[in-house]
Structures are given as C-alpha cells and as structure tokens.
Amino acid sequence: MTVAPDVLAVRRLVRWFDREGPDLPWRRTRDRWAVLVSEVMLQATPVARVIPYYESWLTRWPRAADLAASSVGDAVAAWQGLGYPRRARNLHAAATVIAQSGWPDASRYQDLPGVGAYTADALRCFADEQPVLPEDVNVRRVVARRFPAGWPGAPRGRGWHAGQAMMDLGREFCRARAPRCDDGCPLRPGCPAADAGVVHEVTPVTRRQARYEGSMRQRRGFLLKALAEDGRVRVSSDPEAADSLVAEGLADRRGSLLVPAGSA
DNA sequence: GTCCAGTACG
DNA sequence: CGTACGGGAC
Known part of the structure; x- marks a missing residue:
C-alpha cells in the first residue's frame, strides 16, 4: 500500500510548521471567543498589525459577555487603527448574541454577524479542531499552485496544524507576485507550478482599489x-x-x- | 503606488 | 456578481 505524494507533502508541511511556525499569540489558545476575535481582526489586516490589538482586546474583554457589556462605541474606539470599523461593530453584535444564547452550534457560525464562509471554517479548524481547511485568498492560491488536483486532507488529528501551516506558507513563501519557492519552501519538492514556472499565471489579479485620498x-x-x-x-x-x-x-x-x- | 487571514450589500 | 469598506507598512 503506497501513500500518495501529496499526502506526504502535507506531512512535510506540518513538520515544517511544528519546527518553524511563528509563535503568534492567538495560537496559544483554543478558546473560541479568542479565536473569533483574532479571525475577525485578521480579515483584510496583516498579522503584525493585529498582535497588539488582539492582546489588549482579550485583556479588556476576556469573554464575549465582557464585550457585550460594553458599548459599540467603546469597541469601535478600541479598533482605531485596525481598519474596517464595521468589524468592531460586528464583533460587538456577535458577542451580544453569544452572551444571550451561548456559543452557537458549529453549523450555525455564519449566522454570527461578520462571520462569513472563511471565518466559519477558521473557527471549526482553529477553535473546534475539526478537519476542515479554511480557504482565504492565500490558501486558495497555495492549493491552486501546489495541489491542482485538490487538497489531499490533513494527517489525522493535525488539521489545526495543517491549516496554520497553509496560512503561513501562503504568506511567507507562496506569495502572489514574487513567490520564494527556492528560499526553503517546504512544499517546493513536487510543486507543479514552480516546476512549470507558471507561478504568476495562477495568481488571480486583485482589483485595484480606488484612490484613498479624498475618499x-x-x-x-x-x-x-x-x-x-x-x-x-x-x-x-x-x-x-x-x-x-x-x-x-x-x-x-x-x-x-x-x-x-x-x-x- | 500596492498590498493586506473577508464580508455584506445592491 | 460587482462594489464599498481603513489605514499603516513597504
């Protein structure tokens, strides 16, 4: 009985994450509220900018009920500098739902305000440790380039690690414009896109944003x-x-x- | 000037 | 399905 090459590649990816994965603060917890806060903060905001906000939010509002007891205005003010203030409003609204009705069933995560397909899967993977792969734009790109036949799945019990590893790999190596394939990417061996040199063609072009000045x-x-x-x-x-x-x-x-x- | 762990709305 | 939504960092 042989093991498919892509399955071996995912094992290598997870080993790489265990060895070199960054120690981001939200990775030290499986607390569902903390995971929700980090995921909403990370929607369209780079990792480095989120870290101080995450720590101060969880210190000030350690549980959903704590945020629900504050005003939306306090949440929006504490969000200052993170961008997209509606995410602070959404988080406050989600905290209110959770404080009143308890943490929802995993099949109802998208009913929470501000929680879409990506964040719902991220909660299942990073908080509940279910074997699902949260597909943000980075992960979709890695899958398209490295696993054109489809995501082979994580090793049993390592879904959390595989998900985190795919995020990191997409950000550090499999970048949209200038990928760093030969700079130590753990998925470089056997990568069809890198072998074919068509890496750039696989990348979806991001739509140009309107001018910010005066907007x-x-x-x-x-x-x-x-x-x-x-x-x-x-x-x-x-x-x-x-x-x-x-x-x-x-x-x-x-x-x-x-x-x-x-x-x- | 471009990029960034998305979502909700028409 | 196209579009609006923040603002710091490189």
Missing part, C-alpha cells in the same frame, strides 16, 4: 478618529460622512453632534 473612507476614518479622541464631533464638519457612519451603526447622532454608538 469617503478617509472622511469616515477622520470622524471616527476624532470621535475616539474627543468623544464627540460636529455633524456639520462632514454631514455626508456622519450620516454614513450613523446608517451603519458606527456612531450615533445627538442633535448637531456625532457621538460614539450606544453611549449613554
């Missing part, structure tokens, strides 16, 4: 920053951006002032 994003961000620092802003300073924040539940309007959401 509604920047204007909203400016108001939220002032809100976090001063606790209030004149609506008249940017009525359009203020309305947009209120419409999304990221701030409240009190007369001519914009105030933190849910503040007393």
